[in-house]
Amino acid sequence: xxxxxxxxDVQKKSYYNDRFYVTPQTPKEPxxxxxxxxxxxxSLSKKVExxxxxxxxxxxxxxxxxxxxxxxxTHLRDIxxxxxxxxxxxxxxxxxxxxxxxxYEMLSTSKRKRIRVKTFIKQDQAIESVEPLFRxxxxxxxxxxxxxxxxxxxxxxxxxxxxxxxxxxxPLLKTYPLQGDxxxxxxxxxxxxxxxxRDIIGPEQRDDAAxxxxxxxxxxxxGHEVPFATxxxxxxxxxxxxxxxxxxxxxxxxxxxxxxxxxxxxxxxxLKERR
Amino acid sequence: xxxxxxxxxxxxxxxxEREDNTMIVNFGPQHPSAHGxxxxxxxxxxxxxxxxxxxxxxxxxxxxxxxxxxxxxxFLPTTDxxxxxxxxxxxxxxxxAVEKLIGVQAPRRAEVIRTMLAELNRIxxxxxxxxxxxxxxxxxxxxxxxxxxxxxxxDLMEDYCGARLTHSAVRIGGxxxxxxxGWITQLEKFMFTLTEQIEIxxxxxxxxxxxxxxxEDVGIVDEKMAKSWxxxxxxxxxxxxxxxxxxxxxxxxxxxxxFDIPVSHTNDSYGRYKLHMQEMHESMxxxxxxxxxxxxxxxxxxxxxxEYISSSKEEMMTQNYSLMQHFVLVTQGMRPPKGEVYxxxxxxxxxxxxxxxxxxxxxxxxxxxxxxxxxxTGILQDLLPGYQLADVVTIIGNLNIVFGEIDR
Numbered sequence: 001x002x003x004x005x006x007x008x009d010v011q012k013k014s015y016y017n018d019r020f021y022v023t024p025q026t027p028k029e030p031x032x033x034x035x036x037x038x039x040x041x042x043s044l045s046k047k048v049e050x051x052x053x054x055x056x057x058x059x060x061x062x063x064x065x066x067x068x069x070x071x072x073x074t075h076l077r078d079i080x081x082x083x084x085x086x087x088x089x090x091x092x093x094x095x096x097x098x099x100x101x102x103x104y105e106m107l108s109t110s111k112r113k114r115i116r117v118k119t120f121i122k123q124d125q126a127i128e129s130v131e132p133l134f135r136x137x138x139x140x141x142x143x144x145x146x147x148x149x150x151x152x153x154x155x156x157x158x159x160x161x162x163x164x165x166x167x168x169x170x171p172l173l174k175t176y177p178l179q180g181d182x183x184x185x186x187x188x189x190x191x192x193x194x195x196x197x198r199d200i201i202g203p204e205q206r207d208d209a210a211x212x213x214x215x216x217x218x219x220x221x222x223g224h225e226v227p228f229a230t231x232x233x234x235x236x237x238x239x240x241x242x243x244x245x246x247x248x249x250x251x252x253x254x255x256x257x258x259x260x261x262x263x264x265x266x267x268x269x270x271l272k273e274r275r
Numbered sequence: 276x277x278x279x280x281x282x283x284x285x286x287x288x289x290x291x292e293r294e295d296n297t298m299i300v301n302f303g304p305q306h307p308s309a310h311g312x313x314x315x316x317x318x319x320x321x322x323x324x325x326x327x328x329x330x331x332x333x334x335x336x337x338x339x340x341x342x343x344x345x346x347x348x349x350f351l352p353t354t355d356x357x358x359x360x361x362x363x364x365x366x367x368x369x370x371x372a373v374e375k376l377i378g379v380q381a382p383r384r385a386e387v388i389r390t391m392l393a394e395l396n397r398i399x400x401x402x403x404x405x406x407x408x409x410x411x412x413x414x415x416x417x418x419x420x421x422x423x424x425x426x427x428x429x430d431l432m433e434d435y436c437g438a439r440l441t442h443s444a445v446r447i448g449g450x451x452x453x454x455x456x457g458w459i460t461q462l463e464k465f466m467f468t469l470t471e472q473i474e475i476x477x478x479x480x481x482x483x484x485x486x487x488x489x490x491e492d493v494g495i496v497d498e499k500m501a502k503s504w505x506x507x508x509x510x511x512x513x514x515x516x517x518x519x520x521x522x523x524x525x526x527x528x529x530x531x532x533x534f535d536i537p538v539s540h541t542n543d544s545y546g547r548y549k550l551h552m553q554e555m556h557e558s559m560x561x562x563x564x565x566x567x568x569x570x571x572x573x574x575x576x577x578x579x580x581x582e583y584i585s586s587s588k589e590e591m592m593t594q595n596y597s598l599m600q601h602f603v604l605v606t607q608g609m610r611p612p613k614g615e616v617y618x619x620x621x622x623x624x625x626x627x628x629x630x631x632x633x634x635x636x637x638x639x640x641x642x643x644x645x646x647x648x649x650x651x652t653g654i655l656q657d658l659l660p661g662y663q664l665a666d667v668v669t670i671i672g673n674l675n676i677v678f679g680e681i682d683r
Binding site for chain 2: 011015021023024056083091136138147171176
């Protein structure tokens with residue numbers, strides 16, 4: 001029987017967890033520890049409903065409802081002087097909570113403060129685009145769509161940005177494997193040679209650390225050499241081939257020319273001790 | 276659209292059969308002035324750009340996904356490959372982010388060395404920018420001069436960490452090595468020559484008529500546009516906003532250092548060129564202040580935090596618990612507390628941010644890399660229309676975009 005694999009979250013997991021280990025939390029301070037932040041929150045709470053707010057590692061984090069995002073960000077930009085939106089993306093919590101957390105990382109150049117506005121949307125829910133407020137959201141939301149499949153309503157040009165347009169799947173989802181899924185294996189084969197060549201070429205090996213024991217086309221076999229592309233899948237490989245990797249007749253190297261004769265394993269000696 | 280045919284050559288770049296008189300040109304992804312893998316689809320009316328569409332992603336390696344599947348220490352060499360012109364700045368930014376998450380402060384000497392590396396790297400990056408930008412615009416000799424000096428700066432890097440481009444010279448919690456013998460003297464010598472060399476570059480360019488004609492009033496990014504597009508670094512300072520994270524939201528040793536933030540109010544490429552030159556002087560000023568700080572600092576290089584960071588070699592070889600802990604940290608990785616952190620540093624390109632979400636496991640739950648060049652490329656679609664085709668090369672070069680960090 002195959003071992004059970006959790007398909008909902010294929011992120012690499014630690015192979016060992018201590019049963020009695022209690023995960024610590026980063027310190028979360030109440031907002032009244034910082035006068036600027038408490039002003040911001042009280043002003044923002046008059047506009048939109050704030051679900052939760054705290055200061056985490058020196059930065060204000062505010063949770064709002066997803067339908068309030070435009071109003072909240074407009075208020076923060078125009079009234080609270082958070083004049084730049086630095087980053088916008090999502091965090092995949094589908095396995096745990098059935099949706100995504102979207103964060104807006106804002107910066108105020110006059111107050112020298114950062115604020116993170118966060119909101120939770122369900123898996124197939126779209127969010128209103130903040131592109132009319134900040135042009136940078138044009139690319140960020142495209143990236144968010146590309147990586148998570150989250151759609152932004154009223155985005156002028158919601159198209160994949162980093163992955164090819166005809167790519168299948170959204171790579172940053174926890175359900176998406178690191179080496180790519182099955183359609184990723186066929187993507188380049190189909191694109192370059194056509195679907196009809198699938199049988200001839202086979203799926204692309206996308207694990208760059210993969211080693212195939214009997215592949216004589218891509219892996220050299222030092223000490224067990226066979227001619228290129230010999231089929232040795234039945235295990236019929238030579239026990240030992242003499243090491244020989246220099247040109248016939250030797251090589252001349254150095255400024256004062258010195259001939260390095262061709263290495264011959266039969267004439268070589270293995271030293272017992274370092275000279 | 277033309278049909279592919281062996282007798283009739285197929286020009287995939289050009290679409291002739293348009294009713295209006297505009298022409299679509301595919302600039303890149305293999306264009307030498309595209310600074311990497313930028314595909315820029317330009318719609319031209321004569322020589323004037325009517326519409327521009329930057330297409331990125333040709334260097335996408337999925338670093339954020341890789342980060343989620345690596346332990347924290349494993350990911351550090353990957354950050355080298357973001358902005359590969361200034362690898363140490365990325366290492367430093369990443370290390371600072373993780374240190375803030377786990378609540379560790381690197382020892383003073385480590386901070387001095389990191390800041391030195393970051394500033395030296397800023398000089399390397401600016402020299403590279405100057406060389407390639409001047410080459411794009413047509414000043415071939417500046418390229419050779421600037422690259423020569425950059426080689427010497429990279430020699431210094433090589434003396435310290437053994438690598439010239441992808442340094443990985445910083446560790447989470449400090450630096451692995453002290454400066455080698457004679458490094459400071461070499462650095463002083465380098466700074467002495469660089470000061471002379473910058474005069475030569477400026478002599479070749481600043482008053483050069485062709486250089487000024489190509490750069491002045493080209494690529495105008497005003498404050499509103501820069502802020503709306505999330506532009507930081509020299510693009511924002513070139514738009515007259517005095518905003519440098521080293522000064523405004525300082526981290527590391529920067530509060531103790533005395534340096535200026537050059538600002539240009541001309542909004543154009545020429546102003547940004549001048550800023551780059553001034554910033555190299557400012558970086559040298561910082562380096563000169565760091566030398567006495569280095570000499571005064573105690574010799575510790577790595578923070579002591581047994582829960583997260585391996586002990587020193589000496590302790591590991593003598594203390595059983597240190598060796599056990601080291602084994603756990605290497606095989607399983609550190610487990611930071613559950614929480615989120617966003618740390619931004621001023622890289623040579625702009626605000627480089629690392630947003631790390633930790634769920635308490637040795638693998639980050641989410642790692643968002645905020646690369647400044649990403650938005651400096653995005654702005655092209657608003658910036659380019661109205662300029663001539665020849666200005667496109669100037670603007671791309673001037674914005675100092677590096678594709679390693681755009682596509683990540």
